[in-house]
Amino acid sequence: EVQLVESGGGLVQPGGSLRLSCAASGFTFSSYWMSWVRQAPGKGLEWVANIKQDGSEKYYVDSVKGRFTISRDNAKNSLYLQMNSLRAEDTAVYYCARVADYGGNSESDYWGQGTLVTVSS
Amino acid sequence: AIWMTQSPSLLSASTGDRVTISCRMSQGISSYLAWYQQKPGKAPELLIYAASTLQSGVPSRFSGSGSGTDFTLTISCLQSEDFATYYCQQYYSFPYSFGQGTKLEIK
Numbered sequence: 001e002v003q004l005v006e007s008g009g010g011l012v013q014p015g016g017s018l019r020l021s022c023a024a025s026g027f028t029f030s031s032y033w034m035s036w037v038r039q040a041p042g043k044g045l046e047w048v049a050n051i052k053q054d055g056s057e058k059y060y061v062d063s064v065k066g067r068f069t070i071s072r073d074n075a076k077n078s079l080y081l082q083m084n085s086l087r088a089e090d091t092a093v094y095y096c097a098r099v100a101d102y103g104g105n106s107e108s109d110y111w112g113q114g115t116l117v118t119v120s121s
Numbered sequence: 122a123i124w125m126t127q128s129p130s131l132l133s134a135s136t137g138d139r140v141t142i143s144c145r146m147s148q149g150i151s152s153y154l155a156w157y158q159q160k161p162g163k164a165p166e167l168l169i170y171a172a173s174t175l176q177s178g179v180p181s182r183f184s185g186s187g188s189g190t191d192f193t194l195t196i197s198c199l200q201s202e203d204f205a206t207y208y209c210q211q212y213y214s215f216p217y218s219f220g221q222g223t224k225l226e227i228k
Contacts, residue, residue, distance in 0.1 A: 044222040047216060
């Protein structure tokens with residue numbers, strides 16, 4: 001059974017940093033692109049970032065470029081999102097998701113339960 | 122970036138109704154479109170990918186159509202468990218993007 005379990009969310013002050021983790025199991029993690037998607041309270045879904053199987057390609061939404069870094073450790077079956085210079089507008093539930101097709105241009109077929117990040121003083 | 126217009130934002134319907142949700146792109150994306158269902162407090166679930174392919178385990182009352190710039194999600198006979206929020210997503214090019222969402226509520 002595919003499982004994705006996020007952790008690392010919490011309350012952080014504006015300008016602070018946080019590192020989210022996503023532990024994957026039930027599939028060959030190193031064979032799949034992975035994504036982070038977020039959802040602000042009461043709002044819609046926003047794609048945040050994607051990373052290729054070997055980490056050689058990374059893509060970000062403009063609003064987080066230069067502040068967020070997606071990474072992965074295939075030996076630990078883990079996906080990460082390092083978030084720096086956090087702003088109030090980054091407050092959201094952050095989901096990790098598996099990209100269905102090995103090629104990358106594909107939908108997300110499995111999602112974690114999400115972890116809440118709150119940026120507030 | 123590709124802009125998406127999803128409509129309507131709110132849809133009121135009754136059990137047994139047939140409903141359609143639209144997603145329009147600012148440029149052609151071939152069939153690189155997915156539809157997701159999200160219930161309150163839960164993660165999104167994949168319903169349809171490649172515009173019209175039903176994800177395994179999804180009831181056949183859900184269907185998707187379209188290509189290029191105009192896409193539609195149809196639910197043929199609404200069941201109580203279908204009242205939720207629905208999102209389209211394009212994965213044709215980065216940055217990927219989602220529609221604004223359609224909340225399907227009980228009339």
